[in-house]
Amino acid sequence: MKKLHYSELWCSSPRYWGGLAGLTFIILLGMAAAYYMEHSGHWVTGMSNQVVWGLPHVFAIFLIVAASGALNVASIGSVFGGPLYKPLGRFSGLLAVGLLAGGLVVLLLDLGRPERLIVAMTHFNFKSIFAWNIILYTGFFTIVGIYLWAMIDRKAQRFYQATGFAAFFWRLALTTGTGSIFGFLVAREAYDAAIMAPMFIIMSFSYGLAFFIITLMSAYWWASRQLGSHRLEKLKNLLGVFVGAVLYFSLVYHLTNLYVTQHHGVERFILLDGGLYTVMFWLGQITIGGIIPLFMLYSPAFSDNRFAIVIASIMVLIGGFIQIYLIVIGGQAYPMNLFPGKEVVASSFYDGVVASYTPSLAEGLLGLAGIAIAMTLVAVGARTLKVLPETLEDPEQGTA
Amino acid sequence: MTGKTDQPKDVKRRKFIGITVAAASAASVAPGILLTLADAGTESEGASSNVRWGMLVDSNKCAEDCTACVDACNQENGIDLLQRPEGQGDEMWNAQRPQWIRKVKLRDRQTDEITNLPMMCQHCEFPPCVDVCPTGASFKRADGIVMVDRHTCIGCRYCMMACPYKARSFVHQNVAEQTVRAPRGKGCVESCNLCVHRVDSGATTTACQDACNKDGHQAILFGDLMDPESDLSKALKEKSSRQIRADLELNTGVRYTSL
């Protein structure tokens, strides 16, 4: 087999620096938005006492979930021994770290008191899954950092197996923790379900791989490097499997809720008469995020079409974003049923009515900055570190 | 190396360093001990687990369109000092302003019966908000009062997601003026604390109870659930009461009758 040669990603300077400048601009806008929200207080956002987690949380959770899934490719290479995936391992690690960093920045800047990060890092309530998540996120950086080092530095090769396994299990724990943030909440009808944890795991596989495909193809196009069709086809098929799995988990989740009379209200809300939420579910999550990408990924009509793969991946991401929006915000908008059998006629605190939430510009800018931070880290990392192979041409037949 | 040493034979170097370190630590710790001891004189006992504060609300006595308890709570805790931020609309102001207690009017779907009641933090024995708080800022005191330590609160709002009664409020704006008795500020989460500042100085009623009694309704009764002689315990024995969302098995401290 040809020896694999990794090198820093090179593309023409104006393109690279121009791209970085654009990303930096977005990041600065987001930081200004965060400062504005923190300084004036959250009254400038669309969040309220009814919908307490808004658009920034949707972005943050989306990025965090995708981050853990982005490491999947490396795990397939190291843990499951897939030879076509092994060369992609380094980039996968870099992308995972970048996405997680972007998501965490958004999450932390949306806190009511972001200056108390030190308090969050020194006071832990170990019954809280949120506290465990903080530990899991910081540990993720450490473990993936060592994993990357083991992959890149020949002298550290001996850690490769151990860190590969550690990273794999750690990220399963991390995504389980993220899903459990919702799954452990007894209060709300849309949450309080054990399926949230595995559903988040499968969502992470799907979004992470979609991000990976898009960034890999962009990087190779940027630097005019070869990306073999066979390898790309493997990635594409895998993405199709994950998209199908996400649809399956959504089906099971909603079917179960439909069976439980107590949860009929929230199901009616999401599936039938929630207005914007219903449209987002059927059009966004199911159609754009599931059915159309499946068709584009598996249909013979698009079998040689690289552009189709990119479009399908982008649609998976859009659908995934909408799915998380529905989970986070739809779950809060639907009122809790404190008084079964009774209808709330009047309440100053919006009991019994669907809460309204309109995202503000500042929240959107902060969220976008999170994506920009992730992309910046990946761009700088790919340019300065040897994470991308010179060529990803398909190996000759019989050696794969 | 020769065997000669210029140290006196009975004081070895390590022993000398050890003694110095011990002396230095004693010198630095000692004032702290004195500090703690010196405080003991003027302070109260603190919250005790021999007491569990609770409340009984009689929704039959709760009057329609009366907001005495809400107004009293707002005044007691300085919530009424909060001004609407300039430029904010009505809807958002109502959705974002803190409400520790609220009036709810219900209609039974089957019988059309109307019920009125005040809703506030239920002070559960097994509070979900305490379980989920990452820093431990949301906590249950020894005497059962569930409250937020605003020094440690980072404003993540997870407790608000977790509360089955939507009892918590987030402070969305700068608080320019507070009462001395109820410190509260931007970026932290807060909720009814059973007038803990009054309770700690020996009061036997909360502000909402006082206001309700003053208006003649007497729908709210605060007291010690663990004291069989308290008015609250006696009332709970006489009347049949229940918890809201009792199926969650949180064993709330606030109970309702006629509901």
Added chain:
Amino acid sequence: MHSSTGFFRTAGLILIYGAALLSSSVYSGSAVSPGSKAAGMESCVAPTEDMRRNHMDYLKHDRIRVVHDGVRGVKNSLAGCIDCHAEKDGKGGYHPINAEGQFCSGCHEYLAVSLTCFQCHSKKPDPKQKDAKSLSGSVSIEQSGHLGLLTGFDEAPALSAEEMVQLRAISREE
């Protein structure tokens, strides 16, 4: 052996020690505002030097006891500080204690340590408390007044808990 290294070493040590000694009392000027209760007192909770260095630790330690353990009447209460150190504004009220030129900013501005206490804590003493009472060492719970009981009486007598309740019952009847 070597000529004057030892001399330089000793001289340097003396210089450093001297500088440390001098800098320890760099705030020989008082930050206490002239119109406050504290102006008439030598020291309040602890000697001034001690307070200058350690007030943040004392406050932090005692606030945990107040909030989590429900211990009231602690020596190092923030409201207690404000009662003593707030300056009257000549119109029957007080200046906010963290305002420019007031007590806290006396040191905190120079040191560039920003205060977040008053984002939550009241910057002025409880208006119902009479300021004629001097703090003679210990502060009882009822006297301190910063529990702000709803009763509107003019003095701050040293009542017991039962007497407090009775007084409130009486004022409710009025």
